[in-house]
Amino acid sequence: MAGRILIVDDVATNRIVLKVKLSAARYETMQAGSGAEALRLVGQYAPDLILLDVQLPDMSGLEVLRRLKADPATAAIPVLMITAFPDPRTRLEALRAGAADHLMKPLDEQLLLARLRSLLRLRETEQELTLRERTFRDLGFAEGPALFETRSRIALIGCTRDEARNWKRCLAHHLGTASAVVVAREDALGNGAVAQGYDAYVISADLGRPGDGLRLMSELRSRARSRDAVICIALPEGASDSAAMALDLGAADLLPEVMGAPFAAQEAALRLDRALARKHRHERLRDHLTDGLRLAMTDPLTGLHNRRYAMSQLARLAERARSTGRPFAVMALDLDRFKSVNDTWGHAAGDAVLVEVAQRLRAQLRQVDLLARIGGEEFLVALPETGPEAAQASAERLCQAISEAPIELPEGETEPRAIQITASIGLALCDPLADSAPVEALIARADRALLGSKAGGRNQVRVFRHDAAA
Template sequence: MTGTVLIVDDVATNRIVMKVKMASACYDTLQAGDGTSALALARSRRPDAILLDMNLPDLSGIEVCRQLKADPVTADIPVIIVTTSRDGAARRDALRAGADDFLSKPVRETILMARLRSLLRARQNEAELRLRDGTSRAFGLAEPGAAFTTQGTIALIAAQADTALAWRRALAPHVSDRLVMLRPAAALTATGPAPEVYLIAADLAHSGDGLRLMSELRSRGPSRHAAVCIVLPPAADGARADTTAAMALDLGAADLLPADFDPEETALRLTAQLERKRRADRLRDTVRSGLRMAVTDPLTGLYNRRYALPYLARMDERARQTGRSYAVMVLDLDRFKAVNDTFGHAAGDAVLAEVARRLLDNLRPVDLVARIGGEEFLVAMPDAHLATARAAAERLCRVVEAQPVTLPCGPDGPGGSVGVTVSIGLSIGGTGPADPPPGGPGLQGDPVAGVLGRADSALLAAKAAGRNKVTVALSAA
């Protein structure tokens, strides 16, 4: 559970002082005295965070940071640059090189520890979204490089309208995203998409209520994943200011800024937060669309067999609990092979997609429609009696037959259209005794094999009886 921190400093005493601080917070440490060995250690040991002195004998801290962030093996390790310098240009270079934060020497321990916690948390959130094993990369969306052209929105929330206006004036020349001044209540009641980033004063009407506003934003749906940067009050009382800063980080602030922040540096920090927020959103979308891909049929958009069968098993279970029956239809397109052979596969695909649409349009929202084979569909209707289900099945036969399917234009000219029909086998589940598990002992029983099997047999009967009709299976009871 212990985290490991790599301390990079050419002065041995500094490294020892830092090591003691780290040990008191139960971190293990690694040490490097120059940039080259720091890079090697970072690669081989993959620490959880790196504390990097700006001035090293061989490489500059900025160069080390750049190389760490350019190497896929080390790119996601948070880097905190430790420096005595107040040189704005150097700080901006470090941010551009990908540094996650600076701390001035002498380092204030409360803030250092809170910052470490915050960076470790952020990194783990991201790692979790990536699912560590890289599976999500399969969907081609999770790569960091995606370029964005749309403008983002950064909300500015200060105690006084004057202050917010001053922030906007100062930041505008350095930021290409929208800067919006908001009052606290408006931030909570606004409708529409939330800003990606909030810049909030720690003290608004009362001391610390900017932190509470951050907590409120993080509890409300649209803004919960926004990045919040807190502008600290002028540091009158050092210890109290440190406590506020640490608290802000522990409450989830993505970054801290002094009251007299440097606009150019702040613009870099806000933009970095915006990018990070968008990357996380993208990862969340990836997970969602990846899961959807796993259970849907790309051609028709219907659920696939993998989704449908467990779903049906749960429907059966629920029906037995509630005593309400459900209906299962197995539908098969009649003479589909002829469509493919005569008009080609593109036409066959168009027929499948159109039939899927007609099925969906003519069933209840609670009904499940799935494509379970090449030209075979499944419909499962919860809380349905035989009469209802039979009427629904007959309606489906009619709406598929009623209008020929328009075919896409092919290389040989316009597509024309083709008439199609479906045969349907219908069975009712959840009423009789539970179906016996198929197969011998030791085989896992499939609770819906019976109802599905009966629907299959009924489908065969419908085909044998001339197609384009509904046949009802004999009850299992």
């Protein structure tokens, strides 16, 4: 998940210290000493995240932030504001302008790295959803009208009920249409009506004992009804260890524990509102894409993507790889001697084999991987951000998953009741920094490697090699 980070600070020593820390964590870094230089580098290199000092020699950090957020090409880049002055008003102003967070100098290294990991995970999710949305629109499907949104429900779980009630009072005038209710810890984990339907949880980090709030968050994440809820952890000032752990465990954001302090309730409400807005946007987009793609771009037999979707999505994956410089892989997979299955046991048996093979392939791949049925017994697999060794290991797993157990045939007069199926796989690798081949050429390479796999005895993986092709 390591990415490219732009460090913007007018003090060279500060930039160097941050560069050393981030490089040790395997991040690629760039540096800018002014706002103008920062804007130029962002336009030229499109970093994954920006660390931006509030005070710069030519313009304020807030002005740089506003320009970035006003430009559609850079608006989605997370910006982490950094300052040496503890001013809650300035922090709130930065958050309202679109900053992902606002950290104090000297930076706590553990908390900084945890926040970076959290923001980059979120950015990766946003990019994947945006990629799918663009693919959907390119295929001619417009997003439907927005549905009426119900009021968000927020559960407040404090160390004591009095603390939670105080949060509710402080947040009352800042939450907009959302409603907040005080909930006991045991009710949040229960099965009754009280535990149902919360869009967000605000949880004290210490529910009687240190770390209890983080354990509760893990419990909620493990349960289907609360798995996708927004979970924010309320922490006292300076609790950097707990803050870092909360972010690494999946907290959507961190809130001030003392919400009666100046601007604290406004900040907490703003962070909650942004997290809920992301949640609702993701839900709308996922629902819309799921419904539309299921009808228009899904193979009706196996439930996998069809050729039409696969080609468009693969083009997007290649475009993204060229922009990030990260490798990806394409596989052509063909079931061995599949025609004899239909000829010997009938098309119902062939359909059963295809459905089972699709399930086995899906079980071995990541959510970000592309899996499609592009012909009768032909499948296409694309692995984004995957190098040669990982790609070959993945191909070997797919081959083994298909052959390791016989596939049961449907009820009828067919004998035998189960048959052994194998697959041949051709693998083509692409390093976009050294290879600008179009998608069609990559598929042709995978097909050529597949022919080698068939000729070599089937039930194996062959990797396309330029020297062998020549």
